[in-house]
Amino acid sequence: MKVTIYDVAKEAKVSIATVSKVINNTGRISESTKERVYEVMEELNFQPNMIASALMGKQTxxxxxxxxxxxxxxxxxxxRSIEDRGHELGYNLVICSTDYQPEKENKYLTLLKQKRVDGFILASGFENLDKVEELMKEEIPVAIVARxxxxxxxxxxxxxxxxxxxxAASYLVKQGHKKIAVIGxxxxxxxxxxxxxxxxxxxxxLKYRPDFEFVKEINHIEAAKHMTTKYLNSSDRPTAIFAxxxxxxxxxxxxxxxxGLKVPEQLSIIGFDNTIIATVVEPPLTTIAQPIQNMGKEVMDLMLxxxxxxxxxxxxxxxxxxLVERKSVVKLEETAHIDQTVSK
Structure with a gap:
């Protein structure tokens, strides 16, 4: 038997109008009442017909x-930070991973439009300018994050x-590095x-390395290993790498x-993002931190x-x-006694 909004109102001991306001995140409803309605909806496995609401011009x-x-x-x-903020504000998130492929970007945009989502958040890596312009012309709410x-x-x-x-460069130079490579x-x-x-x-x-080239593989770790090996095999081997x-x-x-090289004694490495893996790798990674939690909150607030x-x-x-300093970068003078010959 299908559970209706009337069943939720009766079980939560509130009016139908209150349940509707909770579902649509409108009106002034106390947090305790919202929680009670949400709990009853979960207990009864009540699924609001968001698509029907969208077709009537309402938000999903x-x-x-x-x-x-x-x-x-x-x-x-x-x-996760965007989803958490959305949940606080009564919104759901549909997350699609595009693998940097324009075909997937187009596919997911079309699919989500059909599902009548209220808006789109496009993260760094989305390079399809035509599609961004299309969303703007259609007056669909859109926000960009991390780019x-x-x-x-x-x-x-x-x-x-x-x-x-x-x-990143200033820090490495301050540590005495002059031969610095880049991977990106x-x-x-x-x-x-x-x-x-x-x-x-x-x-x-200092000069920028002329042999730099953008990596193309989607697998970040394997791509970085390939590029790093290329740098280490060159006659002008770097003492530091900015990833x-x-x-x-x-x-x-x-x-x-x-x-066969020791990090950071024979090769210093600095990253970017300050994700959880920066703290568990050996040695712990010196990196440039992005305020990820604040970024997610800001973009969701902006979207709503x-x-x-x-x-x-x-x-x-x-x-x-x-800059977050850990242990993957060292001053060059501290390693002067170490043999820096690359193992073949």
Missing amino acids: KTIGLLIPDLANPFFSELA DFPMFPINAVALDDFLGGYQ RDLWSNRERIRGFRQALEENG CNDLLAIGAIQAAKEK SVITGKQKDKKRVTLLPE
Whole structure:
């Protein structure tokens, strides 16, 4: 027998109107009443017909989140923070992992439109500018997180990636490193990080490596191992590597160890993101931290302010990165006595 809104109201000892307000997150309802209604809905396995509501012009209380790679701890932690904030505000999240593939981006956008989601959050890695423009023309609420589209008037919560790259290079130079390599995928955020990285090098009279090339493999660790091995086999071997995310840094550490090198004594490595894996790898990873929890909260709040009509003008929020020192980078003079010959 199908459970109805009347059954929920009767069991929760509230009016039908109150249940409706709780479902649609409208009106002034006390937290205790909301919790009681939610508990009864769960006990009775009540599923509001959100699609029917959408067809009548009502909200489905659902947001579509497109991220490029759930296997990357940064994106899984970001998705969790967005989901947690959405739950606090009475919204559900549909998470789709696109694997950096435009075909999947198009497929999920079409599918979620059919499901009548109230809006889209697009994470770093989404490079399909035509689709972003299409969503804007259709006046579908959209917000960007962990990147920016400066060419569009669009709601965005981004990190100052340029500053993050600048911080990474400045720190390595301060530790005495002059031969510094980079590993990164060709994404807007990474391009900004590398731009900041290059500026810091130039300000210190150092040259950017001419043999740098963006990695193309989706598997971050294997891609980083391949690129690191290439650097270590070159005649101008670096003393430090800047990896544009923590997973790439892990791959660099693994490649160095497989070559018989000690990290950081013979090769210093700095990452980007400050995800949970930065604390469990050996040695613990020095990295540039993104405020992931704050980023998720900000973008969900921004999205809902658009959906509810509280915000009319487009808004950009730029958050600041922060260097987190651990043990994967060392001063060069502290390792002067170590033989740095690469094991063949």
